[in-house]
Amino acid sequence: MTSQFVPDRSDRRRPVRSVLRRLVPRDRRFFVLFGRQADLCVEGVEALAQLLADVRDPNGRVRDIEAIEKRADGVVGETLALLRRSLLPPFPRAAIHGLINRLDDVLDLAEDAAQSLHLYHVTVVTADAQRLADLGVQATRKLQQAVAALCSTDDPRQALALCDEVDDLEAQADHVMRAAMSRLFREEQDARQLVKLRAIYELLEELTDKCKHAAADVVALALH
Secondary structure, eight states, rough: OOOOOOOOOOHHHHHHHHHHHHOOOOOHHHHHHHHHHHHHHHHHHHHHHHHHOTHHHHHHHHHHHHHHHHHHHHHEEEHHHHHHHOOOOOOOHHHHHHHHHHHHHHHHHHHHHHHHHHHHHHHOOOOHHHHHHHHHHHHHHHHHHHHHHHHSSSSOHHHHHHHHHHHHHHHHHHHHHHHHHHHHHHOOHHHHHHHHHHHHHHHHHHHHHHHHHHHHHHHHHTOO
């Protein structure tokens, strides 16, 4: 006897949920939280770039970045609490959970980089490190704009274009990273400084990776 596939209950509910999402007004509170988290990403990575401009840290940028990251953790908590209470969120629950955490990952990494500069007692940074940080700032700003576009319109084209720009910045960071590592191993004579700078380069390059991952989640929501 040939068996026929019988969709389970969740499969049968999925088209109904899709129709309801189009008919019921979107819960704007999620968009506000996405926007706040994206704003914190820009604030944190800009503070990291400022720290790299003067690693003596006379203005307490490391403490600032740690405080920004804690605020971002609070936004994650608010988002997940709202998600538990929401009967019909504007996007699939897993997608909302994914985006808010991906944005938080950007700030986690910014904090790691800032603390590493302090703990490794890095006293001099290179133009390559500053270039990587600058690309991270540009990527977070584009990500911020993509999140704003996602929240302000049902037309996905602007958000998708901005996410493509985040991808381009990540590719640029890869090129800068390869050139920086080559230069570091050719020119740096102090083994301890080499190890320190290599670790910082890797964290700064990974920052644009995290932005790219968050942009991929924005794309998924924009196309939902």
